[in-house]
Amino acid sequence: MYNTLIRNILRFIGLLFAQVFVFDNIRLGNYIHPYVYVLFVMLLPFETPKWRLLLESFLMGISVDIFNGTPGLNAAATVFMAFMRPYVIGITSRKSDIEDKNEPSVSEMGLKWFLVYALLLLVLHNMVLFLLEAFSINLLGLAMLEVLSSVPVSLLAIILIIYCFKPMKK
Amino acid sequence: MYNLFIFIKKYSAVILFILLETLCVVMIVHSLPYQNRKMVNMSNDIAGGMYKTTSNWKDYFNLRSENEILAQYNALLMSKLANESADTDSVISSEKFVFIPAHVINNSLNEINNYIVIDKGRTDGIEPGMGVICDKGVVGKVINVSNNFASVMSLLNSYSVVSCRFLDNQYVANVVWDNKDFRYGMVKDIPSHLIINKGDTLVTSGFSNSYPADIIIGTVESNEKNSEDMFSTARLRFATNFSTLRYVYVVKNNFKAEMDSLCITH
Numbered sequence: 001m002y003n004t005l006i007r008n009i010l011r012f013i014g015l016l017f018a019q020v021f022v023f024d025n026i027r028l029g030n031y032i033h034p035y036v037y038v039l040f041v042m043l044l045p046f047e048t049p050k051w052r053l054l055l056e057s058f059l060m061g062i063s064v065d066i067f068n069g070t071p072g073l074n075a076a077a078t079v080f081m082a083f084m085r086p087y088v089i090g091i092t093s094r095k096s097d098i099e100d101k102n103e104p105s106v107s108e109m110g111l112k113w114f115l116v117y118a119l120l121l122l123v124l125h126n127m128v129l130f131l132l133e134a135f136s137i138n139l140l141g142l143a144m145l146e147v148l149s150s151v152p153v154s155l156l157a158i159i160l161i162i163y164c165f166k167p168m169k170k
Numbered sequence: 171m172y173n174l175f176i177f178i179k180k181y182s183a184v185i186l187f188i189l190l191e192t193l194c195v196v197m198i199v200h201s202l203p204y205q206n207r208k209m210v211n212m213s214n215d216i217a218g219g220m221y222k223t224t225s226n227w228k229d230y231f232n233l234r235s236e237n238e239i240l241a242q243y244n245a246l247l248m249s250k251l252a253n254e255s256a257d258t259d260s261v262i263s264s265e266k267f268v269f270i271p272a273h274v275i276n277n278s279l280n281e282i283n284n285y286i287v288i289d290k291g292r293t294d295g296i297e298p299g300m301g302v303i304c305d306k307g308v309v310g311k312v313i314n315v316s317n318n319f320a321s322v323m324s325l326l327n328s329y330s331v332v333s334c335r336f337l338d339n340q341y342v343a344n345v346v347w348d349n350k351d352f353r354y355g356m357v358k359d360i361p362s363h364l365i366i367n368k369g370d371t372l373v374t375s376g377f378s379n380s381y382p383a384d385i386i387i388g389t390v391e392s393n394e395k396n397s398e399d400m401f402s403t404a405r406l407r408f409a410t411n412f413s414t415l416r417y418v419y420v421v422k423n424n425f426k427a428e429m430d431s432l433c434i435t436h
C-alpha cells in the first residue's frame with residue numbers, strides 16, 4: 001500500500017520535472033511537442049477509484065500548467081484523458097485479463113497491449129489540448145497537424161522512459 | 171431525496187469530471203485576454219525561482235558564444251559613445267528612455283501564445299506595458315510583474331501587434347505573428363499602392379510609448395499582394411532570433427505618464 005503511494009509520488013515529481021525542464025525544451029520543428037507527463041495517469045493502478053483518478057490527473061495537469069503559464073489547459077486535457085481511461089481499458093482488454101493484474105504497465109500487460117492503450121489515450125489527450133489551445137475553428141487544421149505529428153513522438157518518448165526505468169528481473 | 175443520493179453516488183465520477191472540466195475551461199477563458207494572467211503572476215515567484223536555477227545551469231553551455239555577442243555589442247556601444255561625446259551633457263539631461271538589462275529565464279516558441287519570463291521585476295522598476303528589446307531587435311512587451319520576475323508577451327503571440335514603419339519610405343503598418351513559424355511574422359495594413367521589395371527593413375514607429383523609434387523589427391521576406399483589398403500584407407523575417415534569446419533590455423520611458431495624460435479619455 002505505502003509502496004504504491006511512495007512510488008506514485010516519486011513518479012509524479014519525476015515526470016513533472018522531466019516534462020517542464022527537459023521535454024518542453026525539445027524543439028523538433030514547429031508542430032511537434034512531446035508530452036510525457038501523461039504517463040503518470042496511464043500507470044495508475046487498475047483499481048484506483050474514478051474520483052481519485054480524476055483528481056490526481058487534475059493535480060498533474062495543473063502542475064504542468066503552473067510551469068507553462070497556461071492555466072487550465074493541460075489540466076483539462078489530462079482530466080479528459082483520465083475520464084476516458086476506464087473505457088479505453090474496456091475496449092482494449094477483457095475483464096479476465098486484468099483481474100489479477102496490478103497496474104497497466106508494459107511489464108504486466110505486454111508491450112503490444114500497452115502501445116495500443118497509450119496511443120489511444122495520447123490521441124485523446126492531444127486532441128483536447130490542441131483544440132483548447134487553438135480555441136477557434138480557424139486553427140482546426142493546425143491543431144490536427146499538431147496532434148498527428150506530436151502523438152508518435154510522445155509515444156516514443158514514453159516507451160523510452162519506461163525502458164529506462166524497467167526493474168530488473170527477479 | 172434518497173433517490174437523489176443514489177443518483178449522485180452512481181454518477182459521482184461523471185459529476186466530478188464535469189466540475190473539473192468546467193473549472194479548467196473557466197481558468198482558460200479567464201486567462202485569454204493577456205492582462206488577466208493573474209494565476210501566472212501568483213505562481214511566477216515559485217516557478218520563476220526554479221526556472222532561474224535551471225537557467226543558471228544552461229548558461230554554462232553558451233558562455234563562449236554569449237561572450238562574443240556581448241563583446242560585439244560593447245564595441246557597437248563604444249563607437250556610438252565616441253560619436254556622441256561632443257555633447258554628452260545634453261544627452262543625459264534629456265534622457266527619455268532608460269534600458270534595464272535582464273536575463274531570459276524561460277522562453278516558449280511552439281505555442282500559439284508565447285511568453286518569456288525574465289529575472290527582473292517590480293523591485294527593479296519594471297511595470298506592465300514596457301517594451302522589451304534585444305541587441306538584434308524588438309522582443310515584446312511586459313504584461314505581468316511580480317516582485318522579482320516579469321512575464322513578457324513576445325512578438326510570437328496572437329495578441330501581439332506592433333506599430334512599424336518602413337525605413338526607406340516612412341510608411342506606417344502593423345506587425346503581427348502568423349502563428350506558425352517563430353522566424354516569420356506578417357506585416358499588415360500596408361497601403362496597397364506601396365511597392366514592397368524583398369529585404370525592405372521595418373523599424374518601430376515610436377508611436378506606442380513602449381518602444382523607442384527606429385528599433386529594427388525585421389526585413390520583408392516576400393510580398394503577398396491581394397489585388398481586391400485596400401491594404402496588402404507581406405511576410406516578415408524577424409530580426410530577433412527568439413530561439414537563442416538570452417539577454418534582453420527592458421525599455422523604460424521616463425515620459426510615459428506625461429504622454430499618456432495627453433491622450434483623450436472617454
